[in-house]
Amino acid sequence: MTTQTEVDGTVIERAVIRVGIVDDEPMARAFVSKILGAAADVAVVAEGADGADALELVRTTELDVLLLDLRMPRMDGLDALRELRRQPRVPAVVVLTTFHADQAVATALRLGAKGFLLKHIEPAELVRAVRVAANGGAVLDPTLTNDLMGHLATHHLDRIGAAAEVTRLSARLRDVLRLVGMGRSNGEIAEELRLSDSTVRGYVSEILAATGCANRVTAAVLAQRAGLLD
Template sequence: MIRVVVADDEPMVCAHLRTILGSADDVRVVDEALDGAAAVEAVIRHRPDVVLLDLRMPGVDGLTALGRIARLAHRPAVVVLTTFDADEYVLRALRAGAAGFLLKSTRPEDLIGLVRVAADGHTVLSPQATQRLVSAASREEAGRDRARRLLGELTPREVEVLTCLGEGLSNAGIGSRLSLTEATVKGHVSRLLVKLDCANRTQAGLLAREAGLAAG
């Protein structure tokens, strides 16, 4: 069972998401929160697998809540909810450790599948939205320089794996491209996250794109 916490300052949005997710046999909304502070408390109380987190909330906003959740021993996959996919807050959230984002206009029939993707540890981003976000990120010279410096600490094989992450490939896809077993790929990804000081593969993939390893 995939346990989900929904955090949005609009009760109607929470109710809508609960209704959609409740139609799946393997997904259960364990709590709702109307601000960031309540979202953090819900995560501590319920230890969910996935948090759907609105970025713009009164009081403690989504970015602040995301930072607090990232410091917890049990860290769920946090997928931010947004109206505009090119919002600067989305890019900041991805860099802060979010596993991806969902537009509030996401079709109900797609939502359940995307929550499952997040629960499995994969990135929740559309290719079109990723391109727009990366275009914004690539304009930030400091971030690009930092990404390139970090590449100097990697082995050639790790650079290949990082490039695949930047293209959004799964572990199976990386293994197929590089002729590696999934277990070997998992090992490379784990070491990459430590070397690059990334919270998850989403951050690593974004870094790869900033460094120019993967096309936007």
């Protein structure tokens, strides 16, 4: 699926980001769908009302990003994430919720969510977050609490001493980790540091292995706690 835009008389084709929305509130789904539908490069192609629907959507629909609520009947978002880990092909899952208890969100991130957003997010930021997630970036709500950051980082500090590992990373890896912490995708990091995409992917893998972070999101939180964004 592509969309066409004209720039200086030249028609440019761009891939459309296919999004699924899973939320038990029809009004919430409709509102999010309206926001995303206004973006030329985003298309909402599937909707569901609970975690069981999320599993079915992933099995039957080609998705780039899945926006998933946490508190839903029949199967909640956390149980859906646990089941999705067993699927061979999973889109970038981003939690979009009003429920942001630190333990629940931390669990969601450890189960493979690429980030979380609160439903009060500005429309333009929601669209941007979908684009970032589709391109492999980490998505963290700007109101992420210090308590949550501490909860995640402390887990790593107690388990493998990740904060100490950050200080032992090479300067190049710290540069990459800093940009991961800022929510940059591999492509954006490659452009900023003048590296190839494959080189950046390799660096990110090195960072995850060295720090013990489960994914880009926990690495991004660790970057914030380590002061790399200050």
